[in-house]
Amino acid sequence: MRRRIIMTTGLAALAAPTVHAQGAWPSRPLRVIIPYTPGGATDAMARLAAQKLGEGLGQTVVVENRPGGNGVIGTQAVLQAPADGYTILGSASTHVLQHLVLKAPGYDPIADFQPIARTGRAPALLVMDPKRPQRSLAEVVAAAKADPRAWSFATSSLGASGHLAAVAFNQATGAGIEIIPYRGTAPALVDVQAGNIQLLFDSAAALLPTVRSGNVRALAITARVRSALAPEVPTAIEQGLPGFEFASWYGVWAARGMAQDQVERMNAIIQAGLREPATSQRLAGLALEAITESIAETNRYIAADVEKNAALLRFANFQPE
Template sequence: MQIAKLLKYCGAILALTGAASAHAGGWPDHPITFIVPYTPATGIDLIARQLAPPLAKALGQPIVVENIPGASGNIGSERVARSKPDGYTFMVQVCTLVMNHGLYKNLPYDPVKDFAPVSLTSWGTLVLVEPASRPWKTTQDLIAAARKTPGKLTYASPGVGTPHHLSMALFDQQAGIDMLHVPYKGSAGAVTDLLSGQVDAMFLPVHVALPLIKSGKLRALATGSPKRLQQLPDVPTLTEAGIKEGNVDMWYGVLAPKGTPKAIIDRMNKEIGLALRSPAIAKSFEAQGMEPASSTPAEFHALIAKDDQRWRTLIEKAHISAQ
């Protein structure tokens, strides 16, 4: 009797193991969806559409890119958080995923707990710039001027809670200064007023700032990256300029719903890493101010958790909230 029960138990275990193996081995057997929580033609959308063809070829199934914009990415992110964790729904995101955690009081998902990080895809650098007509030649010059007239110097952003805004708020905090934030509804108006001298400074993505710097319309004071940029070798990093928490690079990456099988996460991680080695993808990313970069799922998870804590602490101290 005991032997019969043991054989029955072992048979059940083997059946479950076989089913799991068959499931992992059979994935994918129908199209995969990449959700982009923003509008088409954004940097995040470009990443998804550049990665889709090589991933589809490697996995043997189409990759469908679906844009679900709204509420600063929260609508699409919530959709992914609540999706079935079966390996057929992924999300391409940017660091605003964790910034929103501090900005919105009733966020319907937790960026650290409700997703399974798959891999980084790239980094984007912000450059601290000012109108060329301003007298300040260095970051320390700007800081000194801001200290003399607290609340008088201004900085622009595409809106409250954007990476441009929060990076400048972090700069303010780290430098011990008080500059006045002037939020705009998008980048176009902010850049226009920056160029005309209506505002004193701004963080801009490197691909937007570079032609304006080279034409002499803007002056680059510092880069928000951990090392100097190849495109701007004479421009120091914020850390070199004396800002302790000077790395404000924006990360981009792919995530899945929490509970997605590890075998699927690992396979997708591997294929993303291989796709990012393509010279064509590197060139396309560079045109958008992004540098291809992959990671392990564990490394990406650690980055998300660290960034979540950093930005929530800043947002709380600076009393910033979504509008």
């Protein structure tokens, strides 16, 4: 799916000092490739980044969804494009873990890509098929242990925070519920609503609208405290899982080899856009927290995140698929 976004020059003044150093860049439209289906939080955050880049650079930004292969197809398309500042990746925390959850993605997400910016984060919600009678984590665990074949987790992709939360849930409870990967949040959620899959951990930003419609039931939020947007949903910690905190985060990346001044200029534009009060307030209303940090800060965060989640996958004896 392709969607063209024509941008204004609202942040042109921010970008102006770099124009002389950059020469003609950008002299034509940019592409943001999203390796997942439309409709999820990854898609929404990548489109927001595209909007801010278009405003700051004064250029057209074309957004493309290229799902498939647990994010591999779209990600490879970015890597195969020239590293000239015109093609970037809009993805999520799944990206940095692909070499840990896939046997052969065909690239190293750390060595072959450089982060431009993290853009936002959101705690995960656990939702379930509303036709099931269970109302708490303890009831789900008991039912799953009694009849394991009647229960399964959907996950938007391997390595996503929802996947890691499902792995940790099985580890903490001994439930042993099967985890089935999907090509994004939207198709996973459809199957939960239809009762084909019983459980889904995913971003609260992506799931809250469906919870409010009554099409799925929220069981827990994976944050330290309850969300002001859904105060009726208890935390997993409240329900007997100490320290059970997982959050999805989102960002944009460039293939290694892109000029550093281009990367830094895009980082500055995105940070400035996310600091706009209207933008941060809109994100807060969607259970998303804007992230504004330097490239160095992002690199440090990613290194710690990969180390923590690699340890979880090893402890759970997860085998790459």
